Amino acid sequence: MSDPIPVLRDRLLSTSGGLQWHATAWRRRAAWAGFVRQVAGWLDAWRPRRDHLVVVGGSAGYTLPTAWLSRFRRITLLEPDPVARCLWRWRRPRAEMGRLDALVAGGLRTLRVHHPDAAVLFANVLGQVPCPGQRRWTETLAADLDGLPWASYHDVFSCVERAATRTPMALPQAGDVETLVAHFWPGLREIELFDHDSLGLGGPGPHAYAPWSLRPGQEHLIEWCVRGDRESSVACPGRSARPAC
Numbered sequence: 122m123s124d125p126i127p128v129l130r131d132r133l134l135s136t137s138g139g140l141q142w143h144a145t146a147w148r149r150r151a152a153w154a155g156f157v158r159q160v161a162g163w164l165d166a167w168r169p170r171r172d173h174l175v176v177v178g179g180s181a182g183y184t185l186p187t188a189w190l191s192r193f194r195r196i197t198l199l200e201p202d203p204v205a206r207c208l209w210r211w212r213r214p215r216a217e218m219g220r221l222d223a224l225v226a227g228g229l230r231t232l233r234v235h236h237p238d239a240a241v242l243f244a245n246v247l248g249q250v251p252c253p254g255q256r257r258w259t260e261t262l263a264a265d266l267d268g269l270p271w272a273s274y275h276d277v278f279s280c281v282e283r284a285a286t287r288t289p290m291a292l293p294q295a296g297d298v299e300t301l302v303a304h305f306w307p308g309l310r311e312i313e314l315f316d317h318d319s320l321g322l323g324g325p326g327p328h329a330y331a332p333w334s335l336r337p338g339q340e341h342l343i344e345w346c347v348r349g350d351r352e353s354s355v356a357c358p359g360r361s362a363r364p365a366c
């Protein structure tokens with residue numbers, strides 16, 4: 122007998138999404154414009170050779186460009202927030218609303234079995250949802266999504282201090298906290314970071330970083346990585362701290 126499919130339960134209120142997320146996205150749309158352009162640049166350079174995209178944690182697509190989504194013939198959205206799904210239907214390209222919870226035990230393996238033709242985008246969700254079991258997302262993704270092209274942008278840490286530069290950074294491997302702090306918060310002698318336990322989530326290979334002022338007094342450092350598709354690349358528009366790509 123095959124394993125039961127983990128089902129995505131509706132969630133209107135949550136720490137990583139829900140009604141508060143929609144209110145913030147609406148209020149902060151002008152302030153987020155630079156970050157949204159940065160994400161668009163990363164996505165634009167990711168060219169998985171698939172015409173089916175699974176978006177995990179897409180909400181209403183506030184940080185996802187319609188033009189880029191339109192490259193895919195088929196889109197499956199995995200999103201527990203019913204308001205987000207409704208808003209997606211209204212403002213984003215047509216998508217099937219999937220009912221699989223990919224982020225619980227066995228979820229990614231089920232995703233691979235049910236969507237072997239897809240590329241998977243984790244849209245700022247992996248730094249918010251703890252990895253099930255004893256492993257970190259890095260190991261779970263490498264083991265359970267093996268063979269599927271995937272990409273993720275996610276929080277690696279957050280803090281109160283606004284970054285001194287918006288210039289993104291691209292590195293041939295995952296960055297370490299000291300290097301990232303020295304680049305984005307130069308000169309700060311002390312900084313209190315909230316760790317999202319997702320640094321270097323893509324394993325070996327290039328990673329890119331950009332700050333995101335989510336709300337006043339709430340700065341997030343976002344990591345971008347791509348795996349599992351030789352044709353893909355990590356985009357580093359803007360200056361990189363080291364010539365990584």
Ligand SMILES: C[S@@+](CC[C@H](N)C(=O)[O-])C[C@H]1O[C@@H](n2cnc3c(N)ncnc32)[C@H](O)[C@@H]1O
Nearest residue numbers: 137138178179180182183184199202224244246
């Ligand atoms: C920080 S928001 C990301 C928003 C989105 N990427 C955008 O452009 O607006 C995280 C999203 O992940 C969703 N989420 C939380 N748990 C999830 C799960 N197990 N599977 C899929 N999405 C999930 C939340 O409902 C929320 O919409």
